[in-house]
Amino acid sequence: MAVRADGVRSEAGTALLVLAAVAVCSALVGVLWGWLAPTEQLLVTEPGRGAPLTGESTHQFDAVALFVCAGAVTGLLTAVAAWRLRAMRGPLLQVGLLSGSLIGAYLMAWVGESVAESLHPRPDDPPVGQIVELPTQVGTALAFIVQPLVASLVLLFLAALSPSEDLGTGYGSAFGRYRRSAEFEPIGFDAAVPRAPYGSVYGGYDPATGDGSGSVSRPAH
Secondary structure, three states: OOOOHHHHHHHHHHHHHHHHHHHHHHHHHHHHHHHHOOEEEEEEEEOOEEEEOOOOOHHHHHHHHHHHHHHHHHHHHHHHHHHOOHHHOOHHHHHHHHHHHHHHHHHHHHHHHHHHHHHOOOOOOOOOOOEEEEEOOOOOHHHHHHHHHHHHHHHHHHHHHOOOOOOOOOEOOOOOOOOEHHHOOOOOOOOOOOOOOOOOOOOOOOHHHOOOOOOOOOOOO
């Protein structure tokens, strides 16, 4: 069974568009995260050094928690949106969504940290005793796997819930739109062979003309 190259190119192009769309959406969410991420207040104890105030160190966790939640919601929504592309459902769409989510997670962190830096710039040489605000950062690479993980799991979950083997695409192959599933016939049925009328196997017995004796005429040997 040959795979049509034009169908593969179409699906690959759609996967690239999904990748780009997810990356752009993640960057926009990064702007929101950079604006909402809390800052950490430090007391300058000596030139170039500072000590965090009481309770301020917890803002690092708060910033990472907000980033994880933003990535999870972005992965969920982008997976549902990608699933709406009914004709393009398949492995290439999964690859495009996964790649876009992974790139988008890094973009979200980079854009968000840039926005936080612009909103709360670091002072060059603050005097001793001054309280300064420093923008928090993601700080851990483990937070980057949340968005692609959620997106992949949601897409796989939707595929598992699909009642049809072709995921609703109308095609019988995973790549290239080879043929529609409607063209397949049930196993054991040949459309070219006409089906025999009822009763022909039993010698043409007709209940309407029976004598009520319950006997059935048998074909002659």
